[in-house]
Amino acid sequence: MTEKQELILETALKLFAEHGFDTTPTSLIAKEAGVSEGLIFRHFTNKEGLMDAILAMSDERMGGHVKAIVTLAEPLAKIHATIELPFKLFSEEREFWKLQFSLKWQKKYKGQSAHPGGHYLELSNAITESFRQLNYTEPEKEVVFLVMLLDGVSNQLMQQPSDEFIQEILLFLKSKYPNSKA
Amino acid sequence: MTEKQELILETALKLFAEHGFDTTPTSLIAKEAGVSEGLIFRHFTNKEGLMDAILAMSDERMGGHVKAIVTLAEPLAKIHATIELPFKLFSEEREFWKLQFSLKWQKKYKGQSAHPGGHYLELSNAITESFRQLNYTEPEKEVVFLVMLLDGVSNQLMQQPSDEFIQEILLFLKSKYPNSKA
DNA sequence: GTCTATACGGGGATAGAC
DNA sequence: GTCTATCCCCGTATAGAC
Numbered sequence: 001m002t003e004k005q006e007l008i009l010e011t012a013l014k015l016f017a018e019h020g021f022d023t024t025p026t027s028l029i030a031k032e033a034g035v036s037e038g039l040i041f042r043h044f045t046n047k048e049g050l051m052d053a054i055l056a057m058s059d060e061r062m063g064g065h066v067k068a069i070v071t072l073a074e075p076l077a078k079i080h081a082t083i084e085l086p087f088k089l090f091s092e093e094r095e096f097w098k099l100q101f102s103l104k105w106q107k108k109y110k111g112q113s114a115h116p117g118g119h120y121l122e123l124s125n126a127i128t129e130s131f132r133q134l135n136y137t138e139p140e141k142e143v144v145f146l147v148m149l150l151d152g153v154s155n156q157l158m159q160q161p162s163d164e165f166i167q168e169i170l171l172f173l174k175s176k177y178p179n180s181k182a
Numbered sequence: 183m184t185e186k187q188e189l190i191l192e193t194a195l196k197l198f199a200e201h202g203f204d205t206t207p208t209s210l211i212a213k214e215a216g217v218s219e220g221l222i223f224r225h226f227t228n229k230e231g232l233m234d235a236i237l238a239m240s241d242e243r244m245g246g247h248v249k250a251i252v253t254l255a256e257p258l259a260k261i262h263a264t265i266e267l268p269f270k271l272f273s274e275e276r277e278f279w280k281l282q283f284s285l286k287w288q289k290k291y292k293g294q295s296a297h298p299g300g301h302y303l304e305l306s307n308a309i310t311e312s313f314r315q316l317n318y319t320e321p322e323k324e325v326v327f328l329v330m331l332l333d334g335v336s337n338q339l340m341q342q343p344s345d346e347f348i349q350e351i352l353l354f355l356k357s358k359y360p361n362s363k364a
Numbered sequence: 365g366t367c368t369a370t371a372c373g374g375g376g377a378t379a380g381a382c
Numbered sequence: 383g384t385c386t387a388t389c390c391c392c393g394t395a396t397a398g399a400c
Contacts, residue, residue, distance in 0.1 A: 002383075004383080004384080018289070019289060020204075020287070020288055020289070022202075022204050022205055023204055023288075025374075025375055025376085026375070026376065026377085027374090027375070027376090035384080035385090036384060036385045036386075037376090037377090037385095037386095038377085038378080038379090038384075038385065038386080038387095039383075039384055039385075041376080041377060041378080042383080042384080043383090046376075046377075047375095047376070047377095098287075101287065102287035104337070104341065105202070105283065105284035105287060106202055106205075107200070107201060107202070138354070141350070141351070141354045144347075144351060144354075145331075145351075145354065145355070145358075147334070147338075148331060148334035148335050148337075148338050149327075149330060149331045149334055150334065151333070151334035151337050151338065152329070152330035152331055152332065152333035152334030152335070152337070153330050153334070155286070155330070155333050155334070155337070156329075156330050156333065159286065165326075168323070169323070169326060169327075172320070172323045172326075172327065173327070176327075184365075186365080186366080207392080207393055207394085208393070208394065208395085209392090209393070209394090217366080217367095218366060218367045218368075219367095219368095219394090219395090220366075220367065220368080220369095220395085220396080220397090221365075221366055221367075223394080223395060223396080224365080224366080225365090228394075228395070229393095229394070229395090
């Protein structure tokens, strides 16, 4: 991966997140990256190839996040770390994850984005087990609930960058999952 | 609004929801609707005009749903009706609302879609008041929470059409908002 | 109101020099 | 590895007949 290759990838990511995949011309990517348009195709074959390279990064990064969560010892810690995940993604790699979420709505990339394959299942299983350990009566449903909730949270975070209320929301979410539970 | 006009609108809606706005050529809309391409532009000026017409319908329909909810008497009934809303949209006008959700991620239509302007605020206020009446300690935060949750719920519903688990989820959601509350 | 034919521009992709 | 020049298709939009 040469320096210009990385530059192209980074620029494409930013522009795709901002304008969307098919409303971002390769000519613009080239211009913003300060690179010739031909170079993009030499390195990534076609526009889709550019997207695929970005998606590969996505899967890798998500794997890291999931691994960090499932290796936590306490069940409640896992749940809280999962809640924190969207906030973490938001603060650290906003553009990157925003792109992932928008892709959910594009036919081609159905299922690839947002909760890439195996990692999502891994996390989902770990959280189910955590709920069970905490004596929730319906662990499976709780997971579905939490996933939907965090999906909505992610959407909110990605859409409106108003910083002050974020911490508040995070605390409120965590307060919904206290230590004791019938 | 002539018959062909409606036909074009309906076809465009279906195709936009399926393939996305800018990956649906006007030629395909014309073909599917059994209409000449020129007619589309005569009636709706340009492709955007087509979208605008669809969006206008969106606002109108959402207004109806919101009105039905806020005029309910009991606070808990309002909350449960709000929870039911995504399920209702899903079952009644799936393609239509799926399009709305996908638009959230397209710069041009930011803020217009999913929770169209005044209606969203109206509902939001009504639900805040409902939570207050039910003695929730932080009504405002509860509303934000509920909105995020339902946003996630909507996403799930629009993405995966597996019917059996839907009723289950709906009941589970409602069970999270029981009649008694400290 | 509706159709057919056509103009126009832009975007993806390739060829070939350096 | 990188750039310049160029091709060509396809999608939006218009003109004009019926």
